[in-house]
Amino acid sequence: MTNYSKYHIFAVFFILLFLASGCITINEKDSNVSEATQMAFELTKMAFEMEVNAATSEAMQPAQEQPAVQEAPQVQQPPAAQVQAPSIAPATSFGVPQKWHGGSCNVACYFADVTGDGKADFIAHDNGGIFVLPSTGTGFGQHTNWTGGPVSCNNECYFEDVTGDGKADFIAYDNDGIWILPSTGSSFGTPEKWSGGACNVACYFADATGDGKADFIAHDNGGIFVMPSTGTGFETHTNWTGGPVSCNNECYFEDATGDGKADFIAYDNDGIWVLPSTGSSFSAPEKWHGGRCNVGCYFEDVTGNGKADFIAHDNGGIFVLPSTGIGFALHTNWTGGPVSCNNECYFEDATGDGKADFIAYDNDGIWVLPAQ
Ligand SMILES: [Ca+2]
Ligand SMILES: [Ca+2]
Numbered sequence: 135m136t137n138y139s140k141y142h143i144f145a146v147f148f149i150l151l152f153l154a155s156g157c158i159t160i161n162e163k164d165s166n167v168s169e170a171t172q173m174a175f176e177l178t179k180m181a182f183e184m185e186v187n188a189a190t191s192e193a194m195q196p197a198q199e200q201p202a203v204q205e206a207p208q209v210q211q212p213p214a215a216q217v218q219a220p221s222i223a224p225a226t227s228f229g230v231p232q233k234w235h236g237g238s239c240n241v242a243c244y245f246a247d248v249t250g251d252g253k254a255d256f257i258a259h260d261n262g263g264i265f266v267l268p269s270t271g272t273g274f275g276q277h278t279n280w281t282g283g284p285v286s287c288n289n290e291c292y293f294e295d296v297t298g299d300g301k302a303d304f305i306a307y308d309n310d311g312i313w314i315l316p317s318t319g320s321s322f323g324t325p326e327k328w329s330g331g332a333c334n335v336a337c338y339f340a341d342a343t344g345d346g347k348a349d350f351i352a353h354d355n356g357g358i359f360v361m362p363s364t365g366t367g368f369e370t371h372t373n374w375t376g377g378p379v380s381c382n383n384e385c386y387f388e389d390a391t392g393d394g395k396a397d398f399i400a401y402d403n404d405g406i407w408v409l410p411s412t413g414s415s416f417s418a419p420e421k422w423h424g425g426r427c428n429v430g431c432y433f434e435d436v437t438g439n440g441k442a443d444f445i446a447h448d449n450g451g452i453f454v455l456p457s458t459g460i461g462f463a464l465h466t467n468w469t470g471g472p473v474s475c476n477n478e479c480y481f482e483d484a485t486g487d488g489k490a491d492f493i494a495y496d497n498d499g500i501w502v503l504p505a506q
């Protein structure tokens with residue numbers, strides 16, 4: 135699915151969401167969690183089927199082998215009393231859905247740690263600006279407008295720490311180049327132009343060099359170009375793949391090897407390929423898994439060992455294939471049964487224990503399923 139068709143589906147969905155809810159803003163609404171949970175996933179199902187239908191109808195997606203998925207029972211929710219406990223044991227499942235906020239996102243939802251306390255915050259792009267609702271570890275707090283007024287992003291806003299102070303910064307690009315609005319911890323500063331370039335295919339921001347600062351990664355017709363962050367700007371570009379590459383619909387840049395450098399991850403009909411970062415280039419493709427993703431592919435560290443795991447959203451649920459540093463291990467169904475996300479699932483560490491949590495939203499609000 136191309137970015138554009140994906141965003142068309144987003145657009146359609148948001149229109150439906152708008153019509154359905156009458157008015158979408160950030161407003162609290164309390165309801166019984168267990169009832170709402172059931173309701174929540176029912177409501178999102180229709181929207182999600184739209185995406186699945188659109189995805190499956192694309193000529194680009196031939197029938198392919200999938201991770202062998204077993205018939206899974208319906209999700210059995212354990213008692214809500216199970217609370218996050220600090221533990222060095224790797225996570226093996228996602229817990230009960232917890233409603234962390236009753237609001238929604240008018241333009242787009244993002245989750246990143248902009249306050250710098252190690253917990254991913256809820257970032258709602260609304261017509262009035264970029265609103266941040268800081269994570270307390272067990273919920274999202276009051277919203278504040280961090281841009282003070284309306285902003286627009288080409289097709290996507292980015293929130294990554296390019297300055298290297300532990301707070302994710304707001305990154306936007308337009309025809310003039312790449313703009314950085316550094317996080318102060320309580321707002322975004324004035325826009326700084328860090329690059330005059332653009333991205334022919336797609337823009338990414340991830341720390342490929344391993345110095346703690348997210349770098350500008352431009353997917354261009356000639357390959358994957360990396361412009362390392364100095365903390366106050368982006369250096370000259372270098373072609374890290376040496377030649378053209380293609381990604382199904384999206385390239386991924388996450389640290390699957392666990393050395394602190396974001397690796398290039400791509401998938402095709404043959405499986406999932408990891409091209410480890412050397413700090414100055416991406417090395418030869420290594421096939422880490424033969425499967426693919428029925429609904430969506432994600433790469434984040436949900437087990438908590440510092441290596442990004444392969445997360446396959448399939449019809450039967452969210453399957454996790456933990457990274458061993460040199461491959462992806464056997465899959466396990468972390469949700470126990472099917473789940474749906476409005477248009478995208480999110481995997482970010484909202485609780486702050488080092489394990490990325492499963493975050494979804496629907497008409498009722500934002501739901502967090504902590505990795506445990
Ligand atoms: Ca920062
Ligand atoms: Ca870097």
Ligand SMILES: [Ca+2]
Nearest residue numbers: 389391393395
């Ligand atoms: Ca790496």
Ligand SMILES: [Ca+2]
Nearest residue numbers: 483485487489
């Ligand atoms: Ca977590």
